[in-house]
Amino acid sequence: MRLNKDLSSAKNYAYRLIKFRARSEKEFRDKLKNKEYSAEVIEGVIGSLKKARLLDDRLFAKLWVESRIKRPLGLARLRYELKQKGIDKDIIESTLCAVMENYDEGKIIGEIMRSKIKKMGSTRPDKFKSRLYGFLIRRGYPRHLVVEALLQHFVSDENQDVML
Numbered sequence: 001m002r003l004n005k006d007l008s009s010a011k012n013y014a015y016r017l018i019k020f021r022a023r024s025e026k027e028f029r030d031k032l033k034n035k036e037y038s039a040e041v042i043e044g045v046i047g048s049l050k051k052a053r054l055l056d057d058r059l060f061a062k063l064w065v066e067s068r069i070k071r072p073l074g075l076a077r078l079r080y081e082l083k084q085k086g087i088d089k090d091i092i093e094s095t096l097c098a099v100m101e102n103y104d105e106g107k108i109i110g111e112i113m114r115s116k117i118k119k120m121g122s123t124r125p126d127k128f129k130s131r132l133y134g135f136l137i138r139r140g141y142p143r144h145l146v147v148e149a150l151l152q153h154f155v156s157d158e159n160q161d162v163m164l
Helices: 002-020 025-034 039-051 057-068 075-084 089-100 105-118 125-138 143-158
Strands: none
Touching: 002 025, 002 039, 025 039, 057 075, 057 089, 075 089, 105 125, 105 143, 125 143
């Protein structure tokens, strides 16, 4: 009787989690473990969610990337986040390959730079370049594209050395 009560309680908890956002299988497992449900109950909940098509790591990865890429974030950052969510490497790569067809990181870096430059204010150029570099790297953009964009903009526009 206790197992059925725990299973019912765990399912209700899982459904409440789904109301907020989609989650990966690993996230559900971690949340249920933190609530100290038994392995048997956790497997029951995971199986039930999969059967009801409420748990699908491939769909989760697609939705996660679609929502996070609007921030915008680089593909390296998205890859890292999906890995942290417990998504299988093959699912990550296929999801990101689909995105790469329509996502030009170099173009996005340029747009971010133009936006940030408008807000530069009285910040010293060398300090601003350093901050911009760090911001773009933390967002997951490839170092070579960030450096290239900084060199193109600051060398061609200001004829100054870039201090990275």
